[in-house]
Amino acid sequence: MPEGSLPARFEAWFASRGWAPRPHQVELLRIVGDGRSALLVAPTGAGKTLAGFLPSLVALSERAPSRRARGLHTLYISPLKALAVDIARNLEAPIAEMGLPIRVETRTGDTPSHKRTRQIERPPDILLTTPEQLALLIAHREASDLFANLSCVVLDELHALVTSKRGDLLSLGLARLHRLSPGLTAIGLSATVREPDDLRRYLVPQGSRPTEERGSPLLEGEGQGEVRGLSGEVTHLTPTLSFQERERRGVHDAVAPEPTPMADLVVVKGGAAPDLHMLETGLTLPLAGHTASQAMPAIYDLIQAHRTVLVFVNTRLQAEYTFQELWRINEASLPIALHHGSLDASQRRRVEAAMAAGQLRAIVCTATLDLGIDWGDVDLVVNIGAPKGASRIMQRIGRANHRMDEPSKAYLVPGNRFEILECQAALDAVEAAAQDTPDARLGAPDVLAQHVLGMACADAFDPLRLYDEIVSAAPYATLSWEDFEAVVDYVATGGYALRAYERFAKILRGPDGLWRVRDARIAQQYRMNVGTIVESAKVKVRLARGVRGKPGAILPKGGRVLGEIEEDFADTLTPGDTFLFAGEVLRFEGLSEDEALATRAGPGTDPAIPSYAGAKFPLSTFLAARVRALIADPFEWDRLPKQVADYLLLQRQRSILPGPEGLLVETFPRSGRHYLTAFPFEGRLAHQTLGMLLTRRMERARLRPLGFAANDYGIAVWMTRDVSEAIAREPGFLAELFAEDMLGDDLEAWLDESSMMKRTFRQCAVIAGLIERRHPGQKKTGRQVTMSTDLVYDVLRKHQPDHLLLRAARQDAATGLLDVARLGMMLRRIQGRITHKALDRVSPLSVSVMLEIGREKVYGEGADEILAEAEAQLLEEALG
């Protein structure tokens, strides 16, 4: 480390703490001092946050004292509002101890309005906030003054932000900041990712070319990326600049010019390797199911042997189940708590506070605790069920022990034999430090529409200049001028071929060529609807009181609110249904004014309704490939528990093993039906889409499919006709069944009717401002919004199928709920590599997916079957 790189005041402060500045902290200081942006990739416990703020603290401490307000110096953006508040608290210590003249404030949804106003008039030196608040700030009339002297922006947990629409919104905000303050440096703080270059591009303006503010020649020094390791040796990359001019103004290349400008990269190599194991219970695991019920005593033993244990699960249902099971055997009455997104916020805060105070021994939680503040002294992480992704599991493991030189300790607990394979693949991946974070996103059009309206609220905009600014944001670098014009047209009048709303346009183009927002009401509407997180409509769950002496009768009010459930789930409940919630078995009593009333079910009652929506992650492509490779190579099996090796051996004897690249298809008869099973290993979402498309095709081939079931590894379709015989008769039958063209017309036809597509459309419609967001206390309920967007969707797709919002919804479907893109990759991969095995009975491998039948509800769109069944009961009444 170079000497004297820190001011004496800082050196002394570090020394007083018994610390020394870490090399990456000094390195970041140097890069930012040179006026360049940087991405810092470091494991937890590496002092990442301090590194991010050190350049600003040093710069602010060296500033000459001044009496007049100097505007915002540093902006910090965090995905979690709680994290922003926590960081503000942590910054207070060094600032106070060094006596620095620096004012730090936070701005979140909870900040009172008088304070917000004051923050604009007299901004602090450092402001900590969230992406949504940034969107509001840059849409403010005073934005150009507020950010004119902004010197540094720090983006925390960048790896988590960039994978979603929030990341798109933030990228557009960042582009605006770069324009308002041309000398701005951006610092990204990130966990280890697969493609750090994606994040490096995200931080700096793309497609740089001379603009009015910057002047020629091009941005000296920009793009001079440097890569540094912890050891101190520095590798300089060749300076890379995008000289490729768009041939003429308004036409943009479809492909991003290579190479592109990137921020410098500073990598802190991971500290001690994690102490990671698969939990061995010695018991035989089932072939399906994710509850890991057999492992509960072993998990309880681990809790007893540690200070504080985080028990991660993949779904809320699993969280509820695990919590119940642990308490069932909690003989020592250890304080074990539950934390997931459906619980009442105040209850979650209580759990977090108890954890921070060290009062809890274990917390059963979902992804809600994946990110965030270091609550308390966690010394063990237990992950129940399939890890789903290597990077995800590493993030979770990192929640234990925040000192980077000590190993984090964690156990993976498989729930079934397939999950053993997945856990083993994850262990291998962690050992190889392999990452499977998702690819960089293509910016979503609905987010862009929101941003364009926001920019009109800030000030009149020139479309050409705004376009240049937008394509400087990495996710939008390939946006064409035509697409941009379509977005502006959408914002102005809805973007309809039928020009019905010209008279009501939200933004208007003046004779000077600039676009302005129509009036204050539209600006107010924008502010009320900002953000990209669209919560699914929820209803509160309230504990109802029974009437004494009258079983079944309840008082409509009075009990406390336990939390919220998705309206989709509440819709499927009928009075008397029992379900798990907030750690108890509840009996649904009915709906009352948008609240679900429930009573506690009697002891020993089993929850009858299997599940409600919660986070369900698809198996990452990377882990799937590793699982396939593990299965295909018997020499690897000795690393697996014997029960799994035996199971695979049995599969090899009865049928064949799926290869590492191809697709195994088995067909067999069973109790009067014919089954087809296939094992693509592409995750449940992609398999459900595949199931819908396959059954359509089989219907046409007159195989009379009756239904299908899917899990993360495979799919089973059952039918009345003999499919083995059909395959034997026609050699090309299977290849045709799985042909890539199923993603054409069949997909379109199904997608259009799919309820998931409608849900996706609704989200786009809210983000793009077609439908107004709901606000607490507002009369319009989510129920009404859901209903009307379905009607809107049906009408729009018939009359203008290429409308911007339908394109946005399809873009989401490709990667999101329906995982179409992944299905496409799989279909390409297996061309010419389908292995078919006709069997006379079910194979060991097929048993696993057959067990899903009846367990998971089939995503059928056949509403008529339900109606027919209800009708049949009326007929029976009439006949009986």
Place this chain on the structure above:
Amino acid sequence: MTRPFPGCEDAILALGQKLERTIKTPGLTLAGEALTLDLCGGVWLAAHRTLIVSDLHLEKGSAFAVRSGQFLPPYDTRETLACLHEAVARFDPACVVALGDSFHDARGPERMEPGDRAMIAALQEGRDWVWIAGNHDQAVSEGVGGRYAETLRLGGLTLRHEPSPEAPDGEIAGHLHPCGKVAMRGRAVRRRCFVTDGRRLVMPAFGAYAGGLNVRNPAFDPLFPAGFTAHLLGDGRVFAIGKAMLTRD
């Protein structure tokens, strides 16, 4: 495609076949008049060669643009008229009755696209056309052809927009936009429906953007004190479902 629940397929298929024979064309007798409840949401009176549709709510999309600056796709009028055109082509009625709330608001006709206006004129060509007054469009009939009426009597039937608990048997009304919901084993289906007790009939809304009110809402109680059967508009046909099988929202 049939995609019923695992384990129950056979029973359902068998019942379905039985049902198909019984309720191929859902018919109903009201005050001695034979009614056909059509999948489009309209009622066909063969004896009078009359097609009844209710609550078209034309120009609802543009009404939102005027009122709240929400630019819903302006194709709802076109879509509603296209569905109506399909039904008219199928039945070739001598008379079409629009049972009130034909326009979402009184100024709806002014905002209508010329193409849509022409479509209405074409539909009216060669047949009687009656706009029944609704609560949204009491004064409508200017410039949209047809004739205007508060109520219409047809044989033993009385056609009016808003159902009235005091009305004698044989009332056909709209206004309430009935929807029925069936929930079963983790799935729920909510559809527009006809509601009847054999004495009166409440029709579903026909308009593309018309929302729905659950038939278990208390608003239906005074109209059907002795219970009702809902006829839900499925994807392929109309389903008759008893009140007991219908759930609240």
